[in-house]
Amino acid sequence: MKTLLSLVYGLAIFQTLVAGASIPRHFQTFSTTRRQLNATQVQRELGKQISNTTVIFGPDDSRYNESTARWNIYAKPRIQVVVEPGQASDVSTIVGYCNENSIEFLAINRGHGSTSSLGYFNGIQISMASLTNITIRPSGESAWFGGGVYDGQATRYLWDQGYVTTTGACNCVSMMGPGLGGGHGPLEGLYGMVSDNFRQLHVVLANGTAILVNDSSHADLLWGMKGAGHNFGIVTSFELNVFPRGPITWHYHNYIWRGDRLDEVFNALNVFHGNGSTPVNMTVNFGGFSMNTTITKEEPIIWWTFAYRGTAEVAEQYLAPFNAIEAVYDEYGDVPYPGVSLAQGNGEDDFICQDNEVRITSTAGLQVYNLTAEHQIYDGFKQRAASNPKLAAGCGILHEGYSTEAVDNKNSNDSAYPFRADHHLMLFQTIVPPGNGSIEDAAWKWAKEVTDQWNDGQPGRPVNTYVNYANGFEPVEQIYGHEAWRLERLRGLKAKYDPENRFRYYNPIVRANATSVN
Numbered sequence: 254m255k256t257l258l259s260l261v262y263g264l265a266i267f268q269t270l271v272a273g274a275s276i277p278r279h280f281q282t283f284s285t286t287r288r289q290l291n292a293t294q295v296q297r298e299l300g301k302q303i304s305n306t307t308v309i310f311g312p313d314d315s316r317y318n319e320s321t322a323r324w325n326i327y328a329k330p331r332i333q334v335v336v337e338p339g340q341a342s343d344v345s346t347i348v349g350y351c352n353e354n355s356i357e358f359l360a361i362n363r364g365h366g367s368t369s370s371l372g373y374f375n376g377i378q379i380s381m382a383s384l385t386n387i388t389i390r391p392s393g394e395s396a397w398f399g400g401g402v403y404d405g406q407a408t409r410y411l412w413d414q415g416y417v418t419t420t421g422a423c424n425c426v427s428m429m430g431p432g433l434g435g436g437h438g439p440l441e442g443l444y445g446m447v448s449d450n451f452r453q454l455h456v457v458l459a460n461g462t463a464i465l466v467n468d469s470s471h472a473d474l475l476w477g478m479k480g481a482g483h484n485f486g487i488v489t490s491f492e493l494n495v496f497p498r499g500p501i502t503w504h505y506h507n508y509i510w511r512g513d514r515l516d517e518v519f520n521a522l523n524v525f526h527g528n529g530s531t532p533v534n535m536t537v538n539f540g541g542f543s544m545n546t547t548i549t550k551e552e553p554i555i556w557w558t559f560a561y562r563g564t565a566e567v568a569e570q571y572l573a574p575f576n577a578i579e580a581v582y583d584e585y586g587d588v589p590y591p592g593v594s595l596a597q598g599n600g601e602d603d604f605i606c607q608d609n610e611v612r613i614t615s616t617a618g619l620q621v622y623n624l625t626a627e628h629q630i631y632d633g634f635k636q637r638a639a640s641n642p643k644l645a646a647g648c649g650i651l652h653e654g655y656s657t658e659a660v661d662n663k664n665s666n667d668s669a670y671p672f673r674a675d676h677h678l679m680l681f682q683t684i685v686p687p688g689n690g691s692i693e694d695a696a697w698k699w700a701k702e703v704t705d706q707w708n709d710g711q712p713g714r715p716v717n718t719y720v721n722y723a724n725g726f727e728p729v730e731q732i733y734g735h736e737a738w739r740l741e742r743l744r745g746l747k748a749k750y751d752p753e754n755r756f757r758y759y760n761p762i763v764r765a766n767a768t769s770v771n
Contacts, residue, residue, distance in 0.1 A: 290333040290356065290377065299336070299350045306339025306383070320380050323364040325612040328372030328725070330359055330758065337380040341400070341455065341489035342463070347379055348487070349461035359758055360487040362427035363403050366759055367614060369725035374758045384489060389414060393495070395452055400489045403427045405601050409591045416495040417590060419447045422537055423599040425606035429491065433482030434720040435670035437678060439537040439560060439593065442656025448479035448670060449663055450494040456486035459755035477746040480670030481720070481733055483759040484743070485750050498590065503560055504568040505596040506585040509548065510555040514578050515631055518555055519622045521574040522654070528621050529676050531656040534562040535571055542634050542650040548581055552635045558597045610684045613693065614724050615700035618675030618717035622652070623710030630703050637699065644692050647684035650703060652677060669743060671734030672717045679707050680722050723760050732760055
């Protein structure tokens, strides 16, 4: 698939040049163009322009491997030098330096982006790891977050101060990375997605200019940053709504069922969610199919986890239908909100957060679960457990569900995020051994099969892809919206704020200027 994608992009570039279009500046040859970079050279040239808290290092430095580690290494960007700004103001200078020397740049926080388009990058990584300040405003209605803040850090800090905010469900993931793509999470039923709560953002544009983006300053760009923001700039800090933390304890309940309970489980889930009417405090649930050989080696198990914002007594009333389904295992308890991710297996040290794996992924957005599709998917998994156990062992087929009231109540036209009617996020993911072409090919075939089954199970609905789960092989309209006006508006913003398409390595809106995978 890498070879095919390289050919497609290569033809697009060729057609652009033949048509007589001007060559983008980052493709032009300058006397200072850098084919090979080294940290010593960058330090000598850039170091005197930036704060003394900024660090610059390359592959021979002990910090390099940790700084460039990625959750998915299927399409790993080629990082020649890492620059970690010590102050937000340094980012503009770093971008300016890269532009003057025709060096590509890529801003990274926690390294969870897994799209294939990242594999085209070759240049300087701008690591946001030091920009982690959190400052609650005196009003108690919002807080400023550094561009390097991540979910677990924000959740723990705010909780201790008496607040919560919208983040993803996984502690190890950055706030801003998913937020720029919309940002689903446990509190979205109450307060909306992460991007729905943007008040203002400090953004460094592709030309190095630092701007403030809010309702009265670059308001057109604020629309684009709420769902397609990876295409427009680097966020060095942002102001986000915060809310009183609410109940002191949350309730969780985790289940494991055998496959013969599939109909009961998914029927109960559809009733529970009511096609978008999930009880608002029944905040997040997710689960799916995976192998657990301590229970059975012949077939995948069905596992699920629920989190409720409040007492066990109320939560278990909602969960009574699931308690009535005979389980192989279940556990439950009460924890403060920062402990929910740990209870659900999404903590920073949990398996789901482990880096440096080759992960083959595909995704779909659904309104309800189709039992026929789920049977097909489960049976396909069971067949592979018998015929290709190495492939099956690394696979997890994930179904995410949220309470969505506040998301649904937002006008879809008011932000670039296009798919508010998708109540469930699906993710196929399998870990394959590095360099094993036959298993990788089988994994891609399986990924497509599962996604097709999910989408075939909702005839009449368009095929939608959550940008933060996209693998990069989907058409642009599946990621950014099927309405012509929406895509035109995004392309207009791209022409205005990034005319040379410098930000083109994370599911780009404009794809014609990509280069070949290394």
